[in-house]
Amino acid sequence: EAQVTQNPRYLITVTGKKLTVTCSQNMNHEYMSWYRQDPGLGLRQIYYSMNVEVTDKGDVPEGYKVSRKEKRNFPLILESPSPNQTSLYFCASGREGPTDTQYFGPGTRLTVL
Amino acid sequence: GQNIDQPTEMTATEGAIVQINCTYQTSGFNGLFWYQQHAGEAPTFLSYNVLDGLEEKGRFSSFLSRSKGYSYLLLKELQMKDSASYLCAVRAYNFNKFYFGSGTKLNVKP
Numbered sequence: 622e623a624q625v626t627q628n629p630r631y632l633i634t635v636t637g638k639k640l641t642v643t644c645s646q647n648m649n650h651e652y653m654s655w656y657r658q659d660p661g662l663g664l665r666q667i668y669y670s671m672n673v674e675v676t677d678k679g680d681v682p683e684g685y686k687v688s689r690k691e692k693r694n695f696p697l698i699l700e701s702p703s704p705n706q707t708s709l710y711f712c713a714s715g716r717e718g719p720t721d722t723q724y725f726g727p728g729t730r731l732t733v734l
Numbered sequence: 735g736q737n738i739d740q741p742t743e744m745t746a747t748e749g750a751i752v753q754i755n756c757t758y759q760t761s762g763f764n765g766l767f768w769y770q771q772h773a774g775e776a777p778t779f780l781s782y783n784v785l786d787g788l789e790e791k792g793r794f795s796s797f798l799s800r801s802k803g804y805s806y807l808l809l810k811e812l813q814m815k816d817s818a819s820y821l822c823a824v825r826a827y828n829f830n831k832f833y834f835g836s837g838t839k840l841n842v843k844p
Contacts, residue, residue, distance in 0.1 A: 663821065
């Protein structure tokens with residue numbers, strides 16, 4: 622089954638404790654992206670990647686890191702999480718063509734205390 | 735920067751037609767997407783417009799006017815399962831960045 626998977630689905634952590642949210646897709650997509658979704662603000666793009674070893678900032682990259690060492694995986698790293706990073710996070714992937722849509726993972730609900 | 739506006743919430747009756755509007759102001763444009771998102775779930779793709787005009791897919795249609803920076807999603811023969819948030823998203827000029835509106839929550843009543 623074609624899908625985007627994220628782990629963990631739910632995470633409660635404390636300020637300053639490094640964490641990684643994994644994202645994997647099995648559709649051989651070139652494009653992958655991370656978003657956060659907050660009430661009243663909609664989805665905001667954090668980082669995206671056009672292919673292996675190619676990453677770039679979205680609208681809200683501060684406090685986040687990403688890497689793309691393999692085509693299928695695109696982990697999101699929070700080196701020192703803070704409470705303002707409490708949010709619902711979505712990973713997405715798609716082909717690189719301009720008409721191609723994105724396919725979203727199930728989401729990770731992160732709470733930073 | 736980018737600015738994408740949608741109504742926050744709408745209510746419609748089962749079997750009716752509803753139009754959800756989206757206006758955008760962007761420094762570049764390479765397509766407009768509509769997604770459906772049920773509460774607690776991931777967004778799923780509904781439609782895509784890059785040229786002016788109407789795109790029809792079953793009960794869903796989407797319209798785009800690039801000169802006016804305007805799009806709408808039309809849902810016909812509303813069903814209870816259409817109760818969800820509808821997200822308008824613009825793909826930026828370099829194809830890589832996406833900008834989303836805050837979403838329109840549609841409530842379908844019996």
